[in-house]
Amino acid sequence: MSENHEHMDHAAMEHNHEHGGHSGMDHSMHMGNLKPKFFISLILTIPIILMSPMMGLDLPFQFQFPGSEWLVLILATILFFYGGMPFLQGAKMELSSKQPAMMTLISLGITVAYIYSLYAFIANNFIPQIDHVTDFFWELATLIVIMLLGHWVEMNAVSNAGNALEEMAQLLPNTAHVVDKNGDTKDVSLQDVQEGQHVLIKAGEKIPTDGTVLKGTTSVNEAMVTGEAKDVEKEQKDTVIGGSVNGSGTITVEVTGTGESGYLSQVMTLVENAQNEKSKVETLSDQVAKWLFYVALAAGILAFIGWLITADLSTAFERMVTVLIIACPHALGLAIPLVIARSTSLGAKNGLLLQNREALETAKKVDVILMDKTGTLTEGNFAVNDYRSFSEDYTADQVLTYISALEQNSNHPLAVGILNKAEELSLDIPKASDVDNLPGVGLEGTVNGKDIKVASVSYLNKQSIDYDQDNFDELSRQGNSVSFLLIDEKNIGLVAQGDQIKSTAKSMIQSLKDQNIEPVMLTGDNQQVAQAVAKELGIDDVHAELMPEDKETMVKDYRDNGQTVMMVGDGVNDAPSLARADVGIAIGAGTDVAIDSADVILVKSDPSDIMHFLTLAKRTQRKMVQNIWWGAGYNIVAIPLAAGVLAPIGIILSPAVGAIVMSLSTVIVAINAMLLKID
Numbered sequence: 001m002s003e004n005h006e007h008m009d010h011a012a013m014e015h016n017h018e019h020g021g022h023s024g025m026d027h028s029m030h031m032g033n034l035k036p037k038f039f040i041s042l043i044l045t046i047p048i049i050l051m052s053p054m055m056g057l058d059l060p061f062q063f064q065f066p067g068s069e070w071l072v073l074i075l076a077t078i079l080f081f082y083g084g085m086p087f088l089q090g091a092k093m094e095l096s097s098k099q100p101a102m103m104t105l106i107s108l109g110i111t112v113a114y115i116y117s118l119y120a121f122i123a124n125n126f127i128p129q130i131d132h133v134t135d136f137f138w139e140l141a142t143l144i145v146i147m148l149l150g151h152w153v154e155m156n157a158v159s160n161a162g163n164a165l166e167e168m169a170q171l172l173p174n175t176a177h178v179v180d181k182n183g184d185t186k187d188v189s190l191q192d193v194q195e196g197q198h199v200l201i202k203a204g205e206k207i208p209t210d211g212t213v214l215k216g217t218t219s220v221n222e223a224m225v226t227g228e229a230k231d232v233e234k235e236q237k238d239t240v241i242g243g244s245v246n247g248s249g250t251i252t253v254e255v256t257g258t259g260e261s262g263y264l265s266q267v268m269t270l271v272e273n274a275q276n277e278k279s280k281v282e283t284l285s286d287q288v289a290k291w292l293f294y295v296a297l298a299a300g301i302l303a304f305i306g307w308l309i310t311a312d313l314s315t316a317f318e319r320m321v322t323v324l325i326i327a328c329p330h331a332l333g334l335a336i337p338l339v340i341a342r343s344t345s346l347g348a349k350n351g352l353l354l355q356n357r358e359a360l361e362t363a364k365k366v367d368v369i370l371m372d373k374t375g376t377l378t379e380g381n382f383a384v385n386d387y388r389s390f391s392e393d394y395t396a397d398q399v400l401t402y403i404s405a406l407e408q409n410s411n412h413p414l415a416v417g418i419l420n421k422a423e424e425l426s427l428d429i430p431k432a433s434d435v436d437n438l439p440g441v442g443l444e445g446t447v448n449g450k451d452i453k454v455a456s457v458s459y460l461n462k463q464s465i466d467y468d469q470d471n472f473d474e475l476s477r478q479g480n481s482v483s484f485l486l487i488d489e490k491n492i493g494l495v496a497q498g499d500q501i502k503s504t505a506k507s508m509i510q511s512l513k514d515q516n517i518e519p520v521m522l523t524g525d526n527q528q529v530a531q532a533v534a535k536e537l538g539i540d541d542v543h544a545e546l547m548p549e550d551k552e553t554m555v556k557d558y559r560d561n562g563q564t565v566m567m568v569g570d571g572v573n574d575a576p577s578l579a580r581a582d583v584g585i586a587i588g589a590g591t592d593v594a595i596d597s598a599d600v601i602l603v604k605s606d607p608s609d610i611m612h613f614l615t616l617a618k619r620t621q622r623k624m625v626q627n628i629w630w631g632a633g634y635n636i637v638a639i640p641l642a643a644g645v646l647a648p649i650g651i652i653l654s655p656a657v658g659a660i661v662m663s664l665s666t667v668i669v670a671i672n673a674m675l676l677k678i679d
């Protein structure tokens with residue numbers, strides 16, 4: 001039973017692949033199962049090769065005997081119809097939809113090769129007047145086998161991120177130890193575990209579901225899921241991700257997500273969606289394939305006519321088949337999907353989730369990167385450094401208490417810092433009602449019948465509410481984010497909190513500058529803090545005290561200026577800008593809205609992953625273009641050679657060499673894709 005969970009996932013994935021379609025060359029989707037076809041064809045091919053004269057080469061392993069040519073004929077005929085059928089059917093479909101492409105080209109090639117070899121057989125055996133004509137049954141056979149292999153690989157290539165996805169599915173254990181109300185544990189198969197249940201995870205076990213730690217402390221290895229190499233310490237209230245591996249502690253976890261709703265399956269869906277989307281380069285490769293068909297056909301016919309006039313029928317046939325075979329845009333069908341599969345899984349393994357693959361193509365054009373401060377460049381681990389009352393009616397602790405009452409309804413990083421402090425002081429926090437989030441400003445609500453607000457300095461400025469400027473300047477110059485408490489719109493007190501800059505942020509900014517990408521900081525926080533952080537990081541362009549719509553306007557302005565904009569953020573207030581930017585990058589630890597609006601998610605919340613993304617994007621793009629050349633561009637040289645333009649100086653390619661060149665191109669394309677690396 002328990003295994004069904006994984007199998008279900010796999011089945012669902014495969015199902016999607018069949019219907020997703022990955023490129024214009026999705027005939028392979030209708031080709032049935034090529035694996036057995038390939039192996040049977042391979043077995044049929046071996047005797048054909050052994051019994052065939054190889055291009056006049058005297059190989060030691062030929063087994064020719066009287067009548068062996070009949071055997072070759074029979075085997076080759078079976079192979080042509082059996083192994084060649086998927087291509088012939090594909091061609092029929094292409095032709096009926098008036099879109100001749102790869103299948104038509106392949107079919108034309110193998111059909112001409114077959115008919116010509118048939119002619120050679122008849123001529124050699126029954127028409128003594130004709131000189132010996134070399135058949136190429138063995139070339140036909142290898143051609144078909146190579147084509148089948150290629151298409152089988154191609155079909156797998158798509159579901160191959162594929163392998164990364166399956167690896168991910170296998171990260172989950174089969175059962176979980178569910179703890180019932182009496183504290184007894186029972187092993188339950190994973191698909192029966194429900195949200196809200198308590199699960200015991202022992203040292204060294206795989207974590208079965210997403211959850212929040214209720215009891216115990218431990219360190220968890222999340223490398224397989226998020227790519228984070230270091231073990232992550234977990235204590236009460238921390239979240240754990242299904243699929244990661246528990247370290248030395250035993251913990252009890254409340255289940256927050258299983259199966260479909262779990263992090264892991266969301267990641268898998270993302271990877272999958274990214275693959276099903278069609279990118280511009282891919283469209284280019286379809287376009288190239290179509291052109292290649294017409295060019296190859298024209299070149300083939302020209303060569304045929306040319307050689308028919310200057311030489312003889314068999315030479316003409318041979319040239320034509322060689323042209324058709326060498327031009328087979330087979331590698332082209334693999335060129336892009338292989339790179340994409342590699343790139344998406346490479347990304348996922350390194351904590352880069354690509355929600356929108358076009359981001360990979362846009363990334364190389366990025367001129368400016370706009371970054372949110374808190375959570376993106378700084379940790380967002382606020383600690384209260386100071387809190388004060390300006391009113392005789394309230395103590396400083398009371399100020400903090402009122403602020404905390406509102407913050408209990410917020411998940412802003414600032415809220416967390418304040419609540420930690422309140423807990424430390426064991427403050428008795430009243431309940432707030434009618435709490436509203438004021439994006440870019442703070443919060444408002446009712447506490448003890450009073451209308452209260454937690455607000456930023458820009459709000460006070462805008463509303464002309466008085467505050468002690470010197471005092472504020474001093475706190476913010478020390479790098480504090482300051483939030484004011486307003487009761488009935490009167491300034492009652494403040495809380496000042498400090499944050500730490502993320503350790504990798506500074507080098508990331510330097511790398512951006514090295515690549516001539518302009519780093520810009522956008523923040524809702526006060527000027528002084530913003531300046532302090534920017535200075536520390538080496539960012540020259542800072543915009544502070546921004547409202548969410550200001551951020552979006554900035555993105556728009558840069559774009560209207562003709563610049564390509566990347567936006568990095570984590571908050572609800574960043575979502576509009578993330579969506580508007582050419583490339584939106586969400587910090588993994590950020591809010592769901594930000595994550596939904598982004599093209600890319602940095603799972604590890606590490607700013608240096610921005611550089612990894614840029615590198616991945618650049619290399620992916622380069623690989624795609626290279627692969628189009630290796631998959632099709634080589635024809636610029638190959639087609640004329642195959643047509644025999646260099647025959648006058650003795651360079652002639654046989655159909656067999658054509659097939660080798662063609663399959664070599666496939667091999668190169670595949671290897672080239674696999675060589676894609678991030679570092």
Ligand SMILES: Nc1ncnc2c1ncn2[C@@H]1O[C@H](COP(=O)(O)OP(=O)(O)OP(=O)(O)O)[C@@H](O)[C@H]1O
Pocket residue numbers: 372373374375407410412414415439440441442443454455456457481482483522523524525526546548571573
């Ligand atoms: N929950 C909150 N508690 C206290 N103050 C808040 C809260 N939410 C917002 N603020 C105030 O509004 C300002 C802007 O907050 P916002 O979350 O919009 O910042 P931001 O634009 O994301 O900037 P950054 O993330 O770079 O600090 C904060 O600096 C703070 O003064």
Ligand SMILES: [Cu+]
Pocket residue numbers: 147328329330331662
């Ligand atoms: Cu091919």
Ligand SMILES: [Mg+2]
Pocket residue numbers: 372373374375570571
């Ligand atoms: Mg923010």
